[in-house]
Amino acid sequence: MSEVSSNAGAASVEAVRAALVRSLIKGRYMVVDCFEDGEVTAFVSTRLGGVSKAPYDSFNVALHVGDDPVQVSQNRLQMRADFGLGQLCFMNQTHSNKVEIVTAQNRSQDTFDCDALVTRERGVGLAVMTADCLPLLLCDEAERVIGAVHCGWRGLARGIVENAVAAMESIGAKRRNISAYLGPAIGPNSFEVGEDVRAAFIAQSPENALCFRPERCQDKAQHEQILANLSAGSMALGAMAFSRISDSPDAACAQGKQIYACDPKMDKSCEVEVSAALAANCVQGKYWCDIFGLTVLALRRAETSGIIFGGRYDTYLQNSIFYSHRRANPTGRMASVISLNQD
Numbered sequence: 001m002s003e004v005s006s007n008a009g010a011a012s013v014e015a016v017r018a019a020l021v022r023s024l025i026k027g028r029y030m031v032v033d034c035f036e037d038g039e040v041t042a043f044v045s046t047r048l049g050g051v052s053k054a055p056y057d058s059f060n061v062a063l064h065v066g067d068d069p070v071q072v073s074q075n076r077l078q079m080r081a082d083f084g085l086g087q088l089c090f091m092n093q094t095h096s097n098k099v100e101i102v103t104a105q106n107r108s109q110d111t112f113d114c115d116a117l118v119t120r121e122r123g124v125g126l127a128v129m130t131a132d133c134l135p136l137l138l139c140d141e142a143e144r145v146i147g148a149v150h151c152g153w154r155g156l157a158r159g160i161v162e163n164a165v166a167a168m169e170s171i172g173a174k175r176r177n178i179s180a181y182l183g184p185a186i187g188p189n190s191f192e193v194g195e196d197v198r199a200a201f202i203a204q205s206p207e208n209a210l211c212f213r214p215e216r217c218q219d220k221a222q223h224e225q226i227l228a229n230l231s232a233g234s235m236a237l238g239a240m241a242f243s244r245i246s247d248s249p250d251a252a253c254a255q256g257k258q259i260y261a262c263d264p265k266m267d268k269s270c271e272v273e274v275s276a277a278l279a280a281n282c283v284q285g286k287y288w289c290d291i292f293g294l295t296v297l298a299l300r301r302a303e304t305s306g307i308i309f310g311g312r313y314d315t316y317l318q319n320s321i322f323y324s325h326r327r328a329n330p331t332g333r334m335a336s337v338i339s340l341n342q343d
Helices: 002-021 067-082 153-158 160-170 194-206 206-211 220-235 247-253 291-301
Strands: 029-031 040-045 087-091 099-102 116-119 126-131 134-140 147-152 179-182 192-194 212-213 257-260 270-273 286-289 307-310 334-340
Touching: 029 307, 040 067, 040 134, 040 192, 067 087, 067 257, 067 334, 087 116, 099 160, 116 126, 116 160, 126 147, 134 160, 134 291, 134 334, 147 153, 147 334, 153 160, 153 194, 153 291, 160 291, 179 291, 192 194, 194 206, 194 286, 206 212
Parallel strands: 087 126, 099 116, 179 307
Antiparallel strands: 029 040, 040 334, 116 147, 126 334, 134 147, 134 179, 192 286, 212 286, 257 270
16 A cells, blocks of 8 residues: 555545534534434534543543543533433443333433333433444334434344334334434444354344455454545544435345445445455454444334434544544443433
8 A cells, every 4th residue: 555545545534533523512412413303302422522531531421431430420410411401311231132111200210220211201311322332312203202222232132122112112102103313333344243243143133144244354454454544435424414224124135235324425325235255365253243234124123114314433443533442441431312302
């Protein structure tokens, strides 16, 4: 790779980062504006604009990662103040498939032992913390029911998405109305997994096999450099754009293709073909996992019919803006929050 092309790639990445930073609300948040009727507030925090010190710098909202609890509390209070949230509910996330319903009786509770929260209570923010796992925000705008789901690979394989949708239905949501936002997570060109992970998902559903690509590049340093030069294209998909990943993931799967939003124009999705030729020269037993695609397939198995938004940010590649546990450990956590507005 020439020095000129390497420098050009670095400049492109920095330009995209600067554009994304400029788009942040209060220098801290991406506002999720795909829920359109004004009844819902939703946003994703970044690692910017807080008080935590390195390696948690600076807007860490997790108490369990070793950060100063006083500074974490300050960050959480800042978040509540910035959006006028009367109550903000977090989870002790354990990669389970457990869902809790926030009601009038328990809404004052700060933390729940689960990996998904759902509610129809107004003025209560539901928060999911992540640093590579996928934060999923769900909303039935017609019936005024919302959910926040922690989608690590273990929780996905155990059915956390399906359980969250069922819990929303139990308090009045209709599956056909549920729309979804897929927040920042480790991308399909960054998430390396072993055969055990792939096998767990195929056991859950054979169609999940299409969300795994054999890893081709034997040289990790070379792979990192390739991703650095390509990442501007994937990063440019963010910056306040919330378009669907796919209306018909089944059709894409039937054609032997992987679902992944990758159009730098931000106005549509494209599908990256998964070919048998990828198996050539692959690292034995290693795969690139598309956690976005796995989540889309889980939503469709749960028979949701609303539009699926997001899926645009790679926390591993964009770790100067988002926390990435695979990039740095210890590190902080972002929060993806959804709330039904007060009357």
